[in-house]
Amino acid sequence: MTFVSILYGLLFWAATLILVGGVVVKVRQYWNTPAPLKIPTTPAPVTQRGVVWRMFREVVFFQSLFRSNKTLWLFAILFHLSLWLVLIRHSRYFVDMNDFLVFMQPFGRYAGFTMVLGLAGLWARRFLVDRVRYISAPSDHLMLALLIAIGVSGLMMSFVTHTDVTQVKAFFGGLLTFGFFGDEGLPADPIVLIHLLLVALLMIIFPISKLMHAPGIFFSPTRNQVDNPREKRHISGWALELERQGKLYLDELKK
Amino acid sequence: MADYEVPTLTGEGYCEVPAVREDVMKGKGPFIAKPAFQEAMHFPSDFAEIGELVPNWKERALDKMADLKGRYRSLQVFLDICVKCGACTDKCHYFIGTSDAKNMPVARQDLLRKVYRRYFTFAGKYFPKLVGATDLTEDVLKDWYNYYHQCSQCRRCSVFCPYGIDTAEISMAAREILDHVGYGQKYCNEILGKVYKIGNNLGLPGPALFDTVEGLEEDVEDDTGIKVRFPLDEDGAEVLLVTPSADFFAEPHIDGLIGYAKVFHETGVTWTLSTVASEAGNFGMFIGSYETMRRVSLRVREAAIKHKVKRIVFGECGHAWRVAYSFLNTLAGPFDFLDQRYPIPQHILEFTWGHLQAGTLKIDKTENDDKVLTFHDSCNVARGSRMGDAPGGQFEIPRHVIRAVCNNFVDMPADTIHDATFCCGGGGGLLTDDLMEIRVKGAQPRAEALKHVTTHNGVTHMAAICAICKSQFTKVLPYYGFTMDQIVSVHQLVSNAIILQRQVSVQARPDEEEDEDDDA
Structure with a gap:
């Protein structure tokens, strides 16, 4: 067991805690913040089932983005779909191999390339399109750099210098069961260490960055509301309090 | 007819997306409401003259932002989840017509988002330059006043945003904050x-x-x-x-x-x-x-x-x-x-x-x-x-x-x-x-x-x-x-x-019916 392995073990426990805890805090904030008015972007579905379908189309096919900009859509969908394939492939490190995972391995393997390609396209836009260049902060560039570095270091391990994946699996298996980092810890390959360090960094910044768009979209009132304001009265708690107390202004309310 | 260039039409049916230019529409914005108008609207009016801010304006502006993001899920979520993809950047008629960078929907939102990040997020508090967060200053408020009155809250950007982020919601919040620090708009508030x-x-x-x-x-x-x-x-x-x-x-x-x-x-x-x-x-x-x-x-x-x-x-x-x-x-x-x-x-x-x-x-x-x-x-x-x-x-x-x-x-x-x-x-x-x-x-x-x-x-x-x-x-x-x-x-x-068929209104007044008879 090396010192580095212990450090990485602690790092991944911390990163997981921050990722899960941070997302839970943010999602609770979105959940608890009222939406006082009906503001779906119309035409909008008139039933809850319709809303589920609308959200599905947005989340899976990026429908609005497709309408907006075909090039951007292509890079975005390429990256996100590839990321899913890569993530599915990576689940082998946390669960026992099964037929589905065996079947998915080659897809996940080559999706690494399309993922990096998509990211490269997205990054190129930040330099080449003057409008996108203007709105990009340093963090927007770094986020893409981080993802590309994760992708490239991952590809290196698949196609250039193989690492002992069984040992990596044992390490994460140990972490999952609090079994103290496996018997042997992590392989001492620099690439796997870089790859894992960057992944941990990504997990840590997830809840404090724009990556919150992933859970956030489900809370977007313009996309998740049913268009039925005439049929069903929609009112938030704080607005109802104005009515109950017969007041016009919030600062007149008795607490 | 005007001291600015009126765009010329091509007749093609669409406008070319202009190259981004900065500060084309920089200015003072519309006329500001006087204290009496603000008072009638139940907004703070403790400022002496048009163009002045209320005392403790910074604290009060940030308090209002905290209040609004606590009462509007749209505001809280939209401030957090924009990924700056740029899908909206060529969708606003004001950007197309003016080419001013801050009239791109995301840039307009960012005027507020930069301040939100500075005071309400971890990244903005500790790494402001990295995430493009800025302090709330008088100049920032003036920029808000100017550019949030170059948004007609038409929601076109929201249609094309992959998350449905609606700049109108941000504009409305910005205007409400401005109304609480002495920068109310004369036109709306007088009306x-x-x-x-x-x-x-x-x-x-x-x-x-x-x-x-x-x-x-x-x-x-x-x-x-x-x-x-x-x-x-x-x-x-x-x-x-x-x-x-x-x-x-x-x-x-x-x-x-x-x-x-x-x-x-x-x-x-x-x-x-x-x-x-x-x-x-x-x-x-x-x-x-x-x-x-x-x-x-x-x-x-x-x-x-x-x-x-x-x-x-x-x-x-x-x-x-x-x-x-x-x-x-x-x-x-x-x-x-x-x-x-x-x-x-x-x-x-x-x-x-x-x-x-x-x-x-x-x-x-x-x-x-x-x-x-x-x-x-x-x-x-x-x-x-x-x-x-x-x-x-x-x-x-x-x-x-x-x-x-x-x-x-x-x-x-x-x-x-x-x-x-x-x-x-x-x-x-x-x-x-x-x-x-x-x-x-x-x-x-x-x-x-x-x-x-x-x-x-x-x-x-x-x-x-x-x-x-x-x-x-x-x-x-x-x-x-x-x-x-x-x-x-x-x-x-x-x-x-419409060809009127009904000779006498069902709401005809009694004396008028007599008039009608007389005329006939």
């Missing part, structure tokens, strides 16, 4: 004061309204020989009609009002206007204030109760219809005292279309044969409301009505209509003379689309269903070589084509 005091945006008092409707009755009688009533404050009518006050005197709005009156006359449905609710528009939405919007909406409830009506119908007005359709039930409901068999509220076009389908109205379409029509989808009707039972009814019903009363109708290019429609350039509290430059430039995409159909399809007139659109276009389209009278109300077309 809202008139609504509270007098009952409508234009400040037309009751007696003036009575004169106006009487004059209209005489005009229509001269024109048609029939005494079509324009009832005002008549208790017990079935329908309360709430319409923008521009309908009472401005062209082409008033021709629309005449159209509503003829439709009611023919259907025999009794109706009344109200001096209490003599305004459909609700500028409370523009300034993002729920409390203001609710106070304005409660007049409609009050009028409905006072006149003992059974239904509420709204006239042609874009933002008004969004507030009415989407918010009225929330703000001033529940309307359990009204007839539940009809939508509450109902749009005048839903009413008219229903009667056209039922065959109640006799129409001679050839009366509009001197025109080839196109239709401008008003932004807030298109993207913030609905008509009829099915999604998209807000696009179909106005076109059904136009086609039912006109022989010649052509749509503008597909990416400029329906939910991709371009705002007229004057919505959301921008319809004021101190904002002429942005109004003219913001109208470019619509003017371009209109030019396309006038050149290729012989279109002569554009019909609209919003008081702001009508006012904006009559003023601004002449800059692009069109004439004022090319803008018409949809109900003006109905008015032209």
Whole structure:
């Protein structure tokens, strides 16, 4: 067991805690913040089932983005779909191999390339399109750099210098069961260490960055509301309090 | 005509996306409201002069931001989840017309988002440069004031955003914060004061309204020989009609009002206007204030109760219809005292279309044969409301009505209509003379689309269903070589084509009936 392995073990426990805890805090904030008015972007579905379908189309096919900009859509969908394939492939490190995972391995393997390609396209836009260049902060560039570095270091391990994946699996298996980092810890390959360090960094910044768009979209009132304001009265708690107390202004309310 | 360059039209139907330029539209923004207007609006007024900020403005602005993001999920979520993909950057008519970087929707949102990040997020507190967070300074507030009054809250960006981020929600929040530190907008807040005091945006008092409707009755009688009533404050009518006050005197709005009156006359449905609710528009939405919007909406409830009506119908007005359709039930409901068999509220076009389908109205379409029509989808009707039972009814019903009363109708290019429609350039509290430059430039995409159909399809007139659109276009389209009278109300077309069958109004006053007899 090396010192580095212990450090990485602690790092991944911390990163997981921050990722899960941070997302839970943010999602609770979105959940608890009222939406006082009906503001779906119309035409909008008139039933809850319709809303589920609308959200599905947005989340899976990026429908609005497709309408907006075909090039951007292509890079975005390429990256996100590839990321899913890569993530599915990576689940082998946390669960026992099964037929589905065996079947998915080659897809996940080559999706690494399309993922990096998509990211490269997205990054190129930040330099080449003057409008996108203007709105990009340093963090927007770094986020893409981080993802590309994760992708490239991952590809290196698949196609250039193989690492002992069984040992990596044992390490994460140990972490999952609090079994103290496996018997042997992590392989001492620099690439796997870089790859894992960057992944941990990504997990840590997830809840404090724009990556919150992933859970956030489900809370977007313009996309998740049913268009039925005439049929069903929609009112938030704080607005109802104005009515109950017969007041016009919030600062007149008795607490 | 102007000390700035008016864009030239190509007739291609679309505008090229301009190269980004900075600070083209930098400026002081519209006139600021004086303390008295702010006080009437229940906003802080502890500043001595126009342009001054209230004491502790920074703390109070941040407090207001915290308050708003705690009460509006839209604001909290939208501030967090933008990934700066740029999908919205070429969608705003003000960006297309001005090329000013801060008129790109995401850049406009970022004015507020940078401050939000600085004070409310971990990354912005500790790594402000990295995430583009900025301190709240007086200059930042001035930039807000200027650029949040170059947004008409039309929601076009929201349609194209992969997360549905609606810049209108951010603009509204920014304006509400500004209202709490001494930077209220004179145009909106003065008008809202008139609504509270007098009952409508234009400040037309009751007696003036009575004169106006009487004059209209005489005009229509001269024109048609029939005494079509324009009832005002008549208790017990079935329908309360709430319409923008521009309908009472401005062209082409008033021709629309005449159209509503003829439709009611023919259907025999009794109706009344109200001096209490003599305004459909609700500028409370523009300034993002729920409390203001609710106070304005409660007049409609009050009028409905006072006149003992059974239904509420709204006239042609874009933002008004969004507030009415989407918010009225929330703000001033529940309307359990009204007839539940009809939508509450109902749009005048839903009413008219229903009667056209039922065959109640006799129409001679050839009366509009001197025109080839196109239709401008008003932004807030298109993207913030609905008509009829099915999604998209807000696009179909106005076109059904136009086609039912006109022989010649052509749509503008597909990416400029329906939910991709371009705002007229004057919505959301921008319809004021101190904002002429942005109004003219913001109208470019619509003017371009209109030019396309006038050149290729012989279109002569554009019909609209919003008081702001009508006012904006009559003023601004002449800059692009069109004439004022090319803008018409949809109900003006109905008015032209309707053949009045009913000789005596069901609401005829007793003495008038005698008059009628005498005349006969």
